[in-house]
Amino acid sequence: MIATLAIILSFQLVGEIAARALDLPLPGPVVGLLLLVATCILRPSVAERIRPTTLGLLQHLSLFFVPAGVGIVAHWGLLREYGLGLALALAGSTVLAIGAGALAFTAVARLTRSEDPSAMKAPGDD
Structure with missing residues (x-):
């Protein structure tokens, strides 16, 4: 679970860095999410690895x-x-x-x- 959260947060960090460095009109977390989705499409093994943790997060989405x-x-x-x-x-x-x-x-x-x-x-x- 910790490794999966690290993957998700790493994509958010990369998105934040990319959004600021490239002066994009999108927030960093959105850029990170787009990169994560693209990665999951190109490498389905990543999607399978993060699936259990993301489903757990979605079950408790109201906490956000x-x-x-x-x-x-x-x-x-x-x-x-x-x-x-x-x-x-x-x-x-x-x-x-x-x-x-x-x-x-x-x-x-x-x-x-x-x-x-x-x-x-x-x-x-x-």
């Missing part, structure tokens, strides 16, 4: 939200002051993202000439 909850409590004054604006921004951006996704789907459907939903058959619907 504890720091976020502490942050909310620690910044309660800011949330009281700017909470309404934050809530409106989150709700508005969610609606805009759903609308953009719907427009993109419609555009792709038109480009592929499958505007009619009944024209799109699932595999095995003969």
Whole structure:
């Protein structure tokens, strides 16, 4: 388990170094995760080695939200002051993202000439 955690954290460290050295617009942990996924695709033995530990981490994923909850409590004054604006921004951006996704789907459907939903058959619907 320690070796697996060392592998995961090493990828995070490499991602952090790469993101800072190359001035990437992505956070270091995201770069590290992309490198880890690429490694697991290219070398399935790495994926098999880290699988048991990662499944254990995923079973306790809710624990990773504890720091976020502490942050909310620690910044309660800011949330009281700017909470309404934050809530409106989150709700508005969610609606805009759903609308953009719907427009993109419609555009792709038109480009592929499958505007009619009944024209799109699932595999095995003969």
